[in-house]
Amino acid sequence: MIALVVYAHPVPDSFCSVVRDRVVGSLIAAGHEVDLMDLYAEGFDPRLPVEEHALHLSGLETKPAIAGHARRLSAAEALVLVYPTWWGSQPAILKGWFDRIWVEGVAYTLPEGEDRIKPLLRNVRRLVVVTTHGSPKWVNALQGEPGKRVVLRGLRSLCHPRARSRWIALYGIDRSDEEQRNRFLDRVASITARL
Amino acid sequence: MRALVIHAHPSPESFNRAVFNTAVAALRSAGHDVEALDLYEEGFDARMSREEHLAYHSEHPIVSPDIARHVELVSTAEMLVFVYPTWWFGLPAVLKGWLERVLVPGVGFVLDAETRKVRPHLLGVQRIVGISTYGATWRYTKFFNDAGRRILVRALRLGCTGRARVTWLAMYRLDTSTSEQRTAFLVRVERKLSAL
Numbered sequence: 048m049i050a051l052v053v054y055a056h057p058v059p060d061s062f063c064s065v066v067r068d069r070v071v072g073s074l075i076a077a078g079h080e081v082d083l084m085d086l087y088a089e090g091f092d093p094r095l096p097v098e099e100h101a102l103h104l105s106g107l108e109t110k111p112a113i114a115g116h117a118r119r120l121s122a123a124e125a126l127v128l129v130y131p132t133w134w135g136s137q138p139a140i141l142k143g144w145f146d147r148i149w150v151e152g153v154a155y156t157l158p159e160g161e162d163r164i165k166p167l168l169r170n171v172r173r174l175v176v177v178t179t180h181g182s183p184k185w186v187n188a189l190q191g192e193p194g195k196r197v198v199l200r201g202l203r204s205l206c207h208p209r210a211r212s213r214w215i216a217l218y219g220i221d222r223s224d225e226e227q228r229n230r231f232l233d234r235v236a237s238i239t240a241r242l
Numbered sequence: 243m244r245a246l247v248i249h250a251h252p253s254p255e256s257f258n259r260a261v262f263n264t265a266v267a268a269l270r271s272a273g274h275d276v277e278a279l280d281l282y283e284e285g286f287d288a289r290m291s292r293e294e295h296l297a298y299h300s301e302h303p304i305v306s307p308d309i310a311r312h313v314e315l316v317s318t319a320e321m322l323v324f325v326y327p328t329w330w331f332g333l334p335a336v337l338k339g340w341l342e343r344v345l346v347p348g349v350g351f352v353l354d355a356e357t358r359k360v361r362p363h364l365l366g367v368q369r370i371v372g373i374s375t376y377g378a379t380w381r382y383t384k385f386f387n388d389a390g391r392r393i394l395v396r397a398l399r400l401g402c403t404g405r406a407r408v409t410w411l412a413m414y415r416l417d418t419s420t421s422e423q424r425t426a427f428l429v430r431v432e433r434k435l436s437a438l
Binding site for chain 2: 056057058059061087092093094095096097100101133134135136137138139140142143145146149182186189190191192193194195196197200201221222
């Protein structure tokens with residue numbers, strides 16, 4: 048499978064980067080083709096610009112700035128998001144990737160005269176999230192896990208109708224020890240190996 | 243009250259901008275001391291930088307002068323008002339990034355060094371007002387969790403203010419709304435905010 052790994056962390060040697068390397072390594076070892084999209088390294092600007100907002104119902108040909116990312120997303124058969132959870136959800140740079148790339152002509156289309164959108168990412172059959180939380184699980188539960196449904200219900204609804212999704216989270220990373228982190232890395236590797 | 247109104251929409255001609263202008267005017271006419279922040283107009287960068295992330299848990303987590311100004315505004319505010327469009331059932335990236343970069347430890351909350359527990363630090367904030375326009379219906383928005391509202395009403399309120407009261411004003415189905423419905427929403431915003 049072609050796996051698009053979208054990664055969002057500003058610090059090159061963070062724990063999140065170790066997670067990313069395990070994900071990529073285990074996908075390659077399992078024979079998948081990996082496209083790594085490192086949003087910080089690419090200098091991706093997550094702010095939806097005024098001209099893209101004005102063209103939100105127009106096709107992809109009107110938005111040359113996102114053509115590269117759109118092509119890579121459209122080619123993906125598996126989508127893996129690797130990021131730290133901040134404020135209960137995706138970091139701004141990744142939230143803005145949804146805002147700018149998951150748009151008309153890429154992720155869905157609204158056919159002329161109809162009022163229901165049609166999914167366009169039907170080739171995406173696997174959706175995996177690997178995320179680390181600073182706070183313990185009960186805090187995230189109290190906040191209502193704001194970042195979870197946007198992926199598992201929102202993004203997933205535009206993928207293949209029977210796309211399988213996995214959510215792999217490490218809570219309380221600020222208080223975790225090396226053994227817990229290693230266990231998490233092993234879990235990440237074994238799940239992504241059986242994609 | 244000292245009110246900080248934060249706006250996040252790229253288009254000066256948008257309905258969301260009209261809502262923002264209405265909110266600011268209503269608060270001013272009610273006698274509040276209003277400070278307005280238009281994140282797109284300021285060119286606010288949504289991305290927490292490497293330096294900021296490395297400094298996050300240090301004594302000096304604020305490394306850029308534009309953030310220092312926002313920190314001062316938020317630290318003296320008694321009311322926080324957010325006016326934004328809901329995109330992908332959440333906050334626009336520029337507003338999400340504002341929370342991440344401005345409300346760092348020592349500003350929004352303090353992290354106990356020993357227990358690693360979070361204690362609110364915006365104790366002067368008595369009210370949080372959220373005003374959002376949604377393309378989707380109410381039902382759809384609930385099904386997908388309304389992450390933007392949860393982040394502001396739960397993560398921000400519980401983590402930073404402790405016990406601020408909440409006023410939420412939502413306009414659903416904006417894309418198919420009539421001009422009467424939009425006008426009615428502006429009137430609602432005007433009325434609600436001038437009564438605060």
